Amino acid sequence: MAATETLTAERILEATEEVLRRYGPAKATVVDVARVLGVSHGSVYRHFRTKAALREAVTERWLSRTEVALAELTGAPGRPAPEKLHSWFATLFEAKRHKAGDDPELFATYSVLIDENSDVVDRHIDVLIDQVRSIVEEGSREAEFTAADPDATARALFHATARFHDPAYAPEWRRPAIEAEFESVVGLLLRGLRP
Amino acid sequence: MAATETLTAERILEATEEVLRRYGPAKATVVDVARVLGVSHGSVYRHFRTKAALREAVTERWLSRTEVALAELTGAPGRPAPEKLHSWFATLFEAKRHKAGDDPELFATYSVLIDENSDVVDRHIDVLIDQVRSIVEEGSREAEFTAADPDATARALFHATARFHDPAYAPEWRRPAIEAEFESVVGLLLRGLRP
Incomplete structure (x- = not known):
């Protein structure tokens, strides 16, 4: 350059x-x-005043790419909340799987950086859970969902789908059954949100 | 001796x-x-013909202790299926947490052995999912649950609760919020099983 x-x-x-x-x-x-x-x-x-600050910033940039793509989906008007929530988790899964599968060396590199920068990861997870909460609230307003405590429900949804976004499960994402497993888990959760 | x-x-x-x-x-x-x-x-x-066979057998024995305790619960008559399923996951979580917390050195040791013996772990997970399937089938027979495909539903329940039994999450199990998170996830799943 x-x-x-x-x-x-x-x-x-x-x-x-x-x-x-x-x-x-x-x-x-x-x-x-x-x-x-x-x-x-x-x-x-x-x-970037230190090497650590540079490594933190590059980790944040890597994670925020996924946040931006999902924020668009979260904010899109005119979609039923159950469909939006399904699509949100499918997009998250696809984004993580894409990162893990298409460029495994970079993914391994970021796995190391993520272990070094747990605050950045916590913030990333908070941003994601906040998006889920906003979809849950939207669905509750429209009487498409029942959720007495949207924040706790958003966390539960995020935790229950960990197999499909936590990098600890990346080796599972190449198994052919994983798509059907995703649909089973998300289907069950969506049924749990029915009014 | x-x-x-x-x-x-x-x-x-x-x-x-x-x-x-x-x-x-x-x-x-x-x-x-x-x-x-x-x-x-x-x-x-x-x-035990080899050191590897001995290590595999000791891993199997460690995992089967949890299976035996849960099998009793699974087979117990006269309990509503939703209550039984809640109790099954609570007992599994408690057993794993107990192993991780009370004897962390032995837990770390078994974590190494488990990485060496993935077939034994796969078999352990199959046994556990089979117990969940049996509770789901019981609940379907009694019209307490709706589950078109009890096997897929059992797998979905097991995967959705991974945070509360997968040893990869052991560091989370000491956090005070973990109990409330367990109740949120299991509560949502049980609502998803309602007819």
């Missing part, structure tokens, strides 16, 4: 992801990131 | 568990087991 382009945080994060993919999380350094960008490592440190 | 006692498979397995607890799974040897029993290692090999 040309050093004459403006050095933005986004460009640094892109380069960091590239370096992590190439060298793995144990070996990647800020100097490697600077080299890819054709800048001094001081320039990188002006945007 | 006195070598004059009859050397049974059960005595060897007890001694193996003791040795695993003392030395950890990486260091424990068949010679250590023989020493605890005051017998030659040849005597141990007459019951």
Whole structure:
């Protein structure tokens, strides 16, 4: 990349992801990131004060891509809540599976970063559960769902579907039965929300 | 222990568990087991032909303790199926939590053994899902549950409650909110089974 382009945080994060993919999380350094960008490592440190801050930011960026896609779906008007909720969990599953399957090295890299940055992951999960709560509330308003405590219900829905989004289950996602298992679990949960 | 006692498979397995607890799974040897029993290692090999077979048998014994306790509950007559199912998952959760919390070293040891013996674990999960299926069928017969496909429903129930029995979640089991989370998930699932 040309050093004459403006050095933005986004460009640094892109380069960091590239370096992590190439060298793995144990070996990647800020100097490697600077080299890819054709800048001094001081320039990188002006945007991210420590290597840990850079690794945290790149993890956050990776997780937020999924949040943005799901937020669109959550906010879309005019869909019945049960259909929207099914589609929300299917999209989450597809996004996680896509990340795990299409680029397994990068997924393994982020698994290491995620273990280092548990606060970022907690925030990610809060954002996701908040989206589920908003769909549950919408369904309750329209009398499509019964949920006395939408927050607790949203958490229960998220926990009950962990097999289809928790990276601990990634090895299961290649099994042919996984699609049918997803439909069984989500179907049962949707029946549990019926008024 | 006195070598004059009859050397049974059960005595060897007890001694193996003791040795695993003392030395950890990486260091424990068949010679250590023989020493605890005051017998030659040849005597141990007459019951278990290889170290791997011994480790597999001790893992199976550890997992089957939970199966036996739950089988009693599954077979008990005269309880409404929803109550029985709630109680079955509460007992499973309690058993796993008890194992993880009261003897964390032994739990860590068995976590290693479980990774080595995935067939034994698959069989354990099949036994458990089979018990759930039997409660679902009982509830369907009594018109307490609706489940078009009891086997798929049993699997869905087991998968949806993974947070409360999969050892991958053991660190969560010490959090105070976990009890309320269990009740939310199981409550939602039981509502999903209503006719």
